Structures are given as structure tokens and as C-alpha cells.
Amino acid sequence: MTEPSPFRPELIRPFLESTLNVLRTMALIEARPGKPFLRGDSRSEGDVSGIIGMAGRKVSGSMALVFPAPTILQIVSAMLGEEFKEINQDVLDCVGELTNMISGNARAGLAKLNLQFEMALPTMVRGTHHCVEHQSKGPVVCVPFELESGTFYVEAAFRIVS
Amino acid sequence: MTEPSPFRPELIRPFLESTLNVLRTMALIEARPGKPFLRGDSRSEGDVSGIIGMAGRKVSGSMALVFPAPTILQIVSAMLGEEFKEINQDVLDCVGELTNMISGNARAGLAKLNLQFEMALPTMVRGTHHCVEHQSKGPVVCVPFELESGTFYVEAAFRIVS
Numbered sequence: 001m002t003e004p005s006p007f008r009p010e011l012i013r014p015f016l017e018s019t020l021n022v023l024r025t026m027a028l029i030e031a032r033p034g035k036p037f038l039r040g041d042s043r044s045e046g047d048v049s050g051i052i053g054m055a056g057r058k059v060s061g062s063m064a065l066v067f068p069a070p071t072i073l074q075i076v077s078a079m080l081g082e083e084f085k086e087i088n089q090d091v092l093d094c095v096g097e098l099t100n101m102i103s104g105n106a107r108a109g110l111a112k113l114n115l116q117f118e119m120a121l122p123t124m125v126r127g128t129h130h131c132v133e134h135q136s137k138g139p140v141v142c143v144p145f146e147l148e149s150g151t152f153y154v155e156a157a158f159r160i161v162s
Numbered sequence: 163m164t165e166p167s168p169f170r171p172e173l174i175r176p177f178l179e180s181t182l183n184v185l186r187t188m189a190l191i192e193a194r195p196g197k198p199f200l201r202g203d204s205r206s207e208g209d210v211s212g213i214i215g216m217a218g219r220k221v222s223g224s225m226a227l228v229f230p231a232p233t234i235l236q237i238v239s240a241m242l243g244e245e246f247k248e249i250n251q252d253v254l255d256c257v258g259e260l261t262n263m264i265s266g267n268a269r270a271g272l273a274k275l276n277l278q279f280e281m282a283l284p285t286m287v288r289g290t291h292h293c294v295e296h297q298s299k300g301p302v303v304c305v306p307f308e309l310e311s312g313t314f315y316v317e318a319a320f321r322i323v324s
Contacts, residue, residue, distance in 0.1 A: 049287070051213055051285050051287075052215060052282075053213075053214060053215020053216070053217060053224070053281075053282020053283065053285075054215070054217070054282055055215060055216070055217040055279070055280035055281055055282040056280060057280065060280065060281065060282050060283050061282065061283050062215070062282055062283045062284070062285045064285060092295050093297075096295075096297035099297075100297070117217070117280075118217035118218060118219065118222065118279075118280065119215075119217055119222065120214075120215020120216055120217040120222050120223065120224055120282050121215065121222050121223050121224045121296060121297050121319060121321060122224070122297045123213050123215075123224045123226060123294055123295065123296055123297065124294070124295040124296075124297065125211070125213075125287050125289075125292055125293070125294055125295070126292060126293050126295065127287075127289040127290070127291060127292025127293060128289070128290075129289060130287055130288060130289025130292045131287070131288050131289060132285055132286070132287055133254050133258075133285065133286040133287070133288065134283060134285055134286075135255075135258035135261075135262070135283050135284045135285065135286065157283060159283060
């Protein structure tokens with residue numbers, strides 16, 4: 001058995017920067033990142049989530065984007081240039097693309113820290129007020145991002161075998 | 163751009179057998195598998211799901227176990243030898259373990275088909291009547307499993323680069 005290593009705060013930066021960059025590029029939105037925190041017993045609730053697995057020989061983990069409905073409707077309306085008022089297939093497709101782009105971008109940053117891994121396919125979850133739980137013996141880091149329409153969350157969990 | 167290959171039915175068998183074996187071994191439950199089907203527009207609803215990513219150089223994908231509450235409560239009660247009446251942290255931990263075991267077992271079967279990949283960490287979702295959507299240009303295969311308490315679903319989506 002290999003014990004998971006303690007959390008390394010520098011691992012969250014690639015996710016934070018990637019989220020800002022992708023929203024800026026794809027939706028012309030300037031999100032305001034809050035202070036990252038270690039998730040304890042509290043759970044972020046969302047109405048739509050994008051989840052993706054990261055798997056390599058030395059690292060495995062999962063990332064989730066957790067969106068209350070108003071936040072993802074704001075983002076998708078800006079991305080596609082028309083107003084979306086409900087969560088439909090177009091919105092779910094955008095969540096998948098955002099999950100791919102944000103994790104893919106972060107992957108490049110993590111590679112510089114010598115953490116190589118492959119990406120799985122994203123999975124989207126739709127359901128009022130659901131919570132995402134990561135299975136990680138190590139910590140789960142959560143970064144809140146504020147928009148006009150509310151706050152959404154980027155969560156990452158890692159297990160590193162050194 | 164590489165086009166995804168069409169669905170290969172033999173890819174679902176490792177998941178089917180693995181689910182039966184894990185439930186038999188861990189919970190002494192004989193689940194009755196229904197006919198696998200390609201998921202179209204219909205969505206399986208669950209109250210708890212376990213999701214895991216699979217990532218390799220030639221294959222990427224995701225697997226989800228989608229449980230209505232009565233089915234996972236039956237399974238966890240049998241696994242842990244005491245009656246569970248609500249979805250709590252113990253139940254979520256069991257969902258994570260089941261997701262690990264079923265996908266890990268299936269991985270061994272898929273390796274015999276020359277599909278090697280690493281596993282990500284599982285992610286669990288809790289929320290009444292949520293749906294899981296896989297991002298796959300290829301088909302999403304769903305296998306229903308019947309228990310006394312209801313029907314749960316194992317879903318798998320793959321993208322294979324040949």
C-alpha cells in the first residue's frame with residue numbers, strides 16, 4: 001500500500017488559471033475566483049456538473065465543475081450568443097466541452113510539475129441540488145468562482161503515488 | 163481527427179460479468195442482468211451514482227453505476243450486514259468501492275481484448291432523480307440489473323482510437 005502524499009497547493013493553480021482562461025476565451029466572461037479551500041463535510045450543490053477522470057501511472061484523480069443553474073445558463077448564453085433559460089442538451093454539451101477544455105488546459109500546467117496523465121471522457125450530471133463526492137484518501141480542493149448570476153465551483157481530488 | 167470506431171458488443175461483457183461477480187462476492191446478491199441496450203434519448207434516473215473515468219493512449223471512456231435509492235440500500239445492507247435506510251456517508255463509500263471494484267475487474271477483461279487503460283478515481287453523485295450523461299461520439303451502452311428492490315444500471319461509454 002502506498003500512502004497518498006499530502007496536498008500540494010501548487011496543484012490547484014493550473015485548474016484556477018485554466019478556468020479563468022477558458023471562460024475568458026469562450027464566453028468573454030471574467031469570473032472572480034474566491035479563495036481555494038479544502039472541502040470538509042460541506043458539499044457544494046449544483047444543478048449540472050461536469051466530471052472528468054485523470055489517470056496516469058503516478059497520479060490519479062478527478063475534477064468536477066459544479067454549476068447552479070443560473071451560472072451555467074449565463075455561461076452558455078454568452079458562449080453561444082443566444083439566451084438559454086433552461087438546461088437542455090445544448091447546455092449539457094457545453095458543460096462537456098468546458099470540462100474537456102478546463103481539464104485539458106490544466107493538464108498542460110500539471111505536466112510542467114512532472115505529473116503526466118491521460119484524460120478520460122467527461123460525464124455530465126443533471127439533477128436539482130445534487131452533490132459530487134470525490135473518492136480520495138487525500139484532500140479535495142474546491143475553488144469558488146463568482147459570476148453575476150451566482151457562484152460555481154471547481155473541485156479537484158488527487159492521489160499521487162511517489 | 164480520428165473517428166471513433168463503431169461499438170463492439172464484446173466490450174460490454176467484462177462490465178456485465180464484473181458486476182455480477184462483485185455483487186455475488188461482496189453482498190451475496192444474485193442480480194438478474196437484463197438485455198444490454200444502446201442508450202438513445204432515454205435517461206436512467208438514480209439517486210446515487212458512482213462514476214469513473216478510464217484513460218489510455220488508445221482508449222478513453224467513462225463508466226457509471228446508477229442506483230435508485232432502494233437498490234443501493236439493499237446492496238449496502240447486505241455488504242455491511244446491517245440495515246441501511248438512508249443514503250449516508252457509509253453508503254457513498256460503498257458506492258465508491260463498488261465503482262472501483264466493478265471497473266477494476268472489467269479492466270482485466272478488457273486488457274485481454276488488448277485495451278489497456280488506467281483508472282481515474284471514482285466520483286459519487288448524490289441527488290434525487292439525477293441523470294448521468296456520457297460525452298462520447300460513440301454509443302453509450304446500458305445494462306439493467308434487477309434486484310428485489312428495483313433496477314439499477316451500469317453504463318459504459320468508450321472512444322477507441324485505432
